[in-house]
Amino acid sequence: MAIENKKGWIFWFNPLKYSSDKWLYALHRLTGIALGLYLMAHVFETSRILDGPITWNSTMVFLDWPFGVHFGPYILSGILLAATFHALNGLRLTITESGLLMPKPYRIEYPYKAKSLRGWNMVLKILLGIFMIIISIFGIVYIFTGVIL
Amino acid sequence: MKESKIMLIQYITGIFILVLGALHFLAISALAPTSDKVLYQYANNSTSTHTLTGGTLYYTTVTTIYHTLFWGSIFELLLTFLVFHIFNGFRIILSEQFPGDRSEKAITYIMLVAGLIIFIWGSKTVVTMLLGGGL
Amino acid sequence: MELMLKGFGEVVKTVTLRVRRYDPEKKELPKYMEYKVPVQRGMTVLDGILYIKEHIDPSLAARYSCRMGICGSCAMIINNRERLACQTQILDLGKDLIKVDPMGNYDLVKDLVPDLTKLFRNHESIKPYIIRQEEKVTGEFLQLPEERELYSMFTECIMCGACLSACPTMATDELYLGPQALAQSFRYIADSRDIGFNERLNLLDSKHGVWRCHFAGACSDVCPKGIDPALAIQLLKGMLAKNVFVKYQQKPAKIGPDRKSILETAQS
Numbered sequence: 293m294a295i296e297n298k299k300g301w302i303f304w305f306n307p308l309k310y311s312s313d314k315w316l317y318a319l320h321r322l323t324g325i326a327l328g329l330y331l332m333a334h335v336f337e338t339s340r341i342l343d344g345p346i347t348w349n350s351t352m353v354f355l356d357w358p359f360g361v362h363f364g365p366y367i368l369s370g371i372l373l374a375a376t377f378h379a380l381n382g383l384r385l386t387i388t389e390s391g392l393l394m395p396k397p398y399r400i401e402y403p404y405k406a407k408s409l410r411g412w413n414m415v416l417k418i419l420l421g422i423f424m425i426i427i428s429i430f431g432i433v434y435i436f437t438g439v440i441l
Numbered sequence: 442m443k444e445s446k447i448m449l450i451q452y453i454t455g456i457f458i459l460v461l462g463a464l465h466f467l468a469i470s471a472l473a474p475t476s477d478k479v480l481y482q483y484a485n486n487s488t489s490t491h492t493l494t495g496g497t498l499y500y501t502t503v504t505t506i507y508h509t510l511f512w513g514s515i516f517e518l519l520l521t522f523l524v525f526h527i528f529n530g531f532r533i534i535l536s537e538q539f540p541g542d543r544s545e546k547a548i549t550y551i552m553l554v555a556g557l558i559i560f561i562w563g564s565k566t567v568v569t570m571l572l573g574g575g576l
Numbered sequence: 577m578e579l580m581l582k583g584f585g586e587v588v589k590t591v592t593l594r595v596r597r598y599d600p601e602k603k604e605l606p607k608y609m610e611y612k613v614p615v616q617r618g619m620t621v622l623d624g625i626l627y628i629k630e631h632i633d634p635s636l637a638a639r640y641s642c643r644m645g646i647c648g649s650c651a652m653i654i655n656n657r658e659r660l661a662c663q664t665q666i667l668d669l670g671k672d673l674i675k676v677d678p679m680g681n682y683d684l685v686k687d688l689v690p691d692l693t694k695l696f697r698n699h700e701s702i703k704p705y706i707i708r709q710e711e712k713v714t715g716e717f718l719q720l721p722e723e724r725e726l727y728s729m730f731t732e733c734i735m736c737g738a739c740l741s742a743c744p745t746m747a748t749d750e751l752y753l754g755p756q757a758l759a760q761s762f763r764y765i766a767d768s769r770d771i772g773f774n775e776r777l778n779l780l781d782s783k784h785g786v787w788r789c790h791f792a793g794a795c796s797d798v799c800p801k802g803i804d805p806a807l808a809i810q811l812l813k814g815m816l817a818k819n820v821f822v823k824y825q826q827k828p829a830k831i832g833p834d835r836k837s838i839l840e841t842a843q844s
Contacts, residue, residue: 294683295683299747311796327527339563343508356480386457390814390817394814399725406804408810431466444787449817538749
């Protein structure tokens, strides 16, 4: 009797041994889920403004110093990094998945290197990395110090 | 609705979220109606109990932002796009985890209801603040 | 010549093959067994498996046929990556421990033998043949070499099924068509002789069609024949997205003269 041998959802987040696109896929999915859950928390958190200034200010202080630890900036930086990555990679996917900047079907030549994962797609991936670094430097410096570079 | 139309909306909302989300970040940072753009400003004397005295997340700053028609409409639009984008994303992820006609129907309806709840809840905040809510 | 043959047939080193075993007759979960295999220069993983079969454990089951990367029977997961066992040199892997798993995302028949029924059913469902309106075709369909270039790479598919095993969507969604079937549907839609876009549209645009691909690129990465299924799927998505606004038009290729008239002109 044959048994089922599915790799399961854990394989979504296992990019080892595959190309860089699989890394981006895993991160895109992970950040997507995280940001989706964050939106729900954010909607709840912002709705507290209707309860007046005391509730709002104490909520804000709690989010900056949860349980007496100055952890707020780290949370904000995490959200910023996740949102930036998801946005930039989403832009890359919008471009490539609509068939733009994709090569025409080509003749296969040894050694086999898939051109859809290279070429313009690689340029977009490098741009993603560059923008990621720039935005995260600006954002994290602002979040921690309040200085706009 | 055909899957290709849903996915087209997914991509288009994604691009709008990128623009509006960037504006949303700017609203509480660079474009905030305060002289000092720092997020939190605490009273100097307090060490153990923190009291907020200013900053872009201070109550009066945030209400000023909410009361502006421009920012209010941007938040509302952003919320609309986000709710679609996120709950459609969840639907895709969940229907890949639990494929099948019945389970997918259930997932679609659950996501629809959850999306509506979040949308109404968020809109309530934005609209009441826009109509001069808050103290 | 002598230099090239030097060291041929000599045992270079001994590696351990850690093979996942599953016997359907015993009610046991799959488990790993280790075998020591002496390696000669030029020995592939399939040769290693055959060595185990001949010298150590004859009960080990693996599917293979041509031993030269043409039939696509021996795809398996070697060191956590889908490869054809007959094309993977043990010495090229550069490891002393080689993990051999059956392909994932398929039902498991025995040891290293996956049940490829899903692959063939999905391939069948996208109508992998040229669809025409004519009831009776008298001559050949005419096609320019440039028109053939648009799909020729996808005709190289040997249906080993490595892409389905590498696909992260396939890892959970068993109703998904899979990279192989989608690339083949692109191959027929892009073919200038075919007019079956609308016939295939319902399946491609369904909940488990092209849009469940999120461009992880694993299929193109592992394909042992260098085909780029991810490219085909992205181009299909582009077609489907444009089809929402402007209906996709397919012009059927002209039919050439029939055999009788060719013979007549040749005689005259």
